[in-house]
Amino acid sequence: xxxxxxxxxxxxxxxxxxxxxxxxxxxxxxxxxxxxxxxxxxxxxxxxxxxxxxxxxxxxxxxxxxxxxxxxxxxxxxxxxxxxxxxxxxxxxxxxxxxxxxxxxxxxxxxxxxxxxxxxxxxxxxxxxxxxxxxxxxxxxxxxxxxxxxxxxxxxxxxxxxxxxxxxxxxxxxxxxxxxxxxxxxxxxxxxxxxxxxxxxxxxxxxxxxxxxxxxxxxxxxxxxxxxxxxxxxxxxxxxxxxxxxxxxxxxxxxxxxxxxxxxxxxxxxxxx
Amino acid sequence: xxxxxxxxxxxxxxxxxxxxxxxxxxxxxxxxxxxxxxxxxxxxxxxxxxxxxxxxxxxxxxxxxxxxxxxxxxxxxxxxxx
Numbered sequence: 001x002x003x004x005x006x007x008x009x010x011x012x013x014x015x016x017x018x019x020x021x022x023x024x025x026x027x028x029x030x031x032x033x034x035x036x037x038x039x040x041x042x043x044x045x046x047x048x049x050x051x052x053x054x055x056x057x058x059x060x061x062x063x064x065x066x067x068x069x070x071x072x073x074x075x076x077x078x079x080x081x082x083x084x085x086x087x088x089x090x091x092x093x094x095x096x097x098x099x100x101x102x103x104x105x106x107x108x109x110x111x112x113x114x115x116x117x118x119x120x121x122x123x124x125x126x127x128x129x130x131x132x133x134x135x136x137x138x139x140x141x142x143x144x145x146x147x148x149x150x151x152x153x154x155x156x157x158x159x160x161x162x163x164x165x166x167x168x169x170x171x172x173x174x175x176x177x178x179x180x181x182x183x184x185x186x187x188x189x190x191x192x193x194x195x196x197x198x199x200x201x202x203x204x205x206x207x208x209x210x211x212x213x214x215x216x217x218x219x220x221x222x223x224x225x226x227x228x229x230x231x232x233x234x235x236x237x238x239x240x241x242x243x244x245x246x247x248x249x250x251x252x253x254x255x256x257x258x259x260x261x262x263x264x265x266x267x268x269x270x271x272x273x
Numbered sequence: 274x275x276x277x278x279x280x281x282x283x284x285x286x287x288x289x290x291x292x293x294x295x296x297x298x299x300x301x302x303x304x305x306x307x308x309x310x311x312x313x314x315x316x317x318x319x320x321x322x323x324x325x326x327x328x329x330x331x332x333x334x335x336x337x338x339x340x341x342x343x344x345x346x347x348x349x350x351x352x353x354x355x
Binding site: 089117121237 | 294299302327328329
């Protein structure tokens, strides 16, 4: 017999997950998977969608983005697996795909997959993503590996400091998947009020310049979600953003790299099995 | 002293990056900031690139890149408390 406690436990809701594979039609929400290279993004992707997007322990494996779907508590989700990136600021093609999607694709939630064994280094990207969106869930992956190295992460403290849910996981063995789904849903529905950690800008002159730029950008690109971030990049001298502003392709960036290689992956898998 | 001169048994601390723009950004994204501890992890057969241990991760840098990182040697012996 189920008690009330059972129904609020994420494990109870695991049965609410229906993996939809490549079927991403009629989705209600878009979930993006971001993270440093080789942290297990594709493993999380496969755990959610039931697909077998190729996983491997070398960086640069996912060069374009892969898409899949799942249903959870009567909502359809589209999941976008992005190439690994150390930063939203440097520029290689695969890193740009990830950056442009997080910035301009406007996912309903971005799951940042971080490697518990190399947390410090992974937090660079996590903090950058928190600068541009408050709808973030941190998937603290590879906690088994971390434990083997004698590392125990205080995920509640981390969640408090980052201001977003942190879910400890071993994605390879489905550990933490129910909790991840619950956190994703809570952030989307707003039942988990996120307060993303952001570095405060102290310099008033800089604030003034940013304000002017933001106004100009918003006039030119009214549908742009992250004018402030774009303003900061322009001040930073980011050539690719400058170019996008100059030829008015800013905001089109998210739509330019749509490739869904999962269609190719399935026949390969069928051959293997 | 620059990172390319670091001896395998020593641990150093980054003091300064002498490069600018995208290169500087890249190094910082990889975790190389002033105050970061670095040690030599592996040397490739030809001596270039060299793999360094930075914040629990191993990254390979070409000598040209390592030369853009100013360091101070922190201690004489590498601690083997792995």
